[in-house]
Amino acid sequence: MALWKMPPKAKIYEALSAVADGRVKLKEGQQAEVVSSSGTKTYLVEWSEDRSAITSNDNASYWQGYMGYPIIAILMLLGRLSFKKEVADLLSGIPWKKINKQFRNDYTKATESVLAQLEAKGVPRETVTSEVDRIMAQIEKLELEKLPRRRRPPKD
Numbered sequence: 001m002a003l004w005k006m007p008p009k010a011k012i013y014e015a016l017s018a019v020a021d022g023r024v025k026l027k028e029g030q031q032a033e034v035v036s037s038s039g040t041k042t043y044l045v046e047w048s049e050d051r052s053a054i055t056s057n058d059n060a061s062y063w064q065g066y067m068g069y070p071i072i073a074i075l076m077l078l079g080r081l082s083f084k085k086e087v088a089d090l091l092s093g094i095p096w097k098k099i100n101k102q103f104r105n106d107y108t109k110a111t112e113s114v115l116a117q118l119e120a121k122g123v124p125r126e127t128v129t130s131e132v133d134r135i136m137a138q139i140e141k142l143e144l145e146k147l148p149r150r151r152r153p154p155k156d
Helices: 010-020 059-064 069-077 085-090 096-102 107-120 125-142
Strands: 024-026 031-035 042-047 053-056
Touching: 010 069, 010 085, 010 096, 010 107, 010 125, 024 069, 031 069, 042 069, 053 059, 053 069, 059 069, 069 125, 085 125, 096 107, 107 125
Parallel strands: none
Antiparallel strands: 024 031, 031 042, 042 053
């Protein structure tokens, strides 16, 4: 089986927001649902029993071949990726879909915008960026395989 490509760091920020917002729900068996930041889409994430392979029907995972934020969020809930809840909470309530659209899906600019907003509220940039870097290092070591695609992404 093929391995997942590395995601852009922005997807880690989105995953932390999804976890903080409670938009990630584990279901029976090896399935979970992740609701988008706009609340208009629900993505299905499925994984193997031994948790060595995973798939999702979010656009990034399905079309781009890298782990989208729903996969990263599930890996956090399953304990495969450790994260600091207090940092996730700083990213709660962020409308990623709207921000990404505003920056024409330039995830670097979208993330910079969010970090600037947090800095304006007195949150040191390093508090969030160092945690995202730590999570990215964990993702690099996972070497997760791709399960076959099962469902197409939900329509807009």
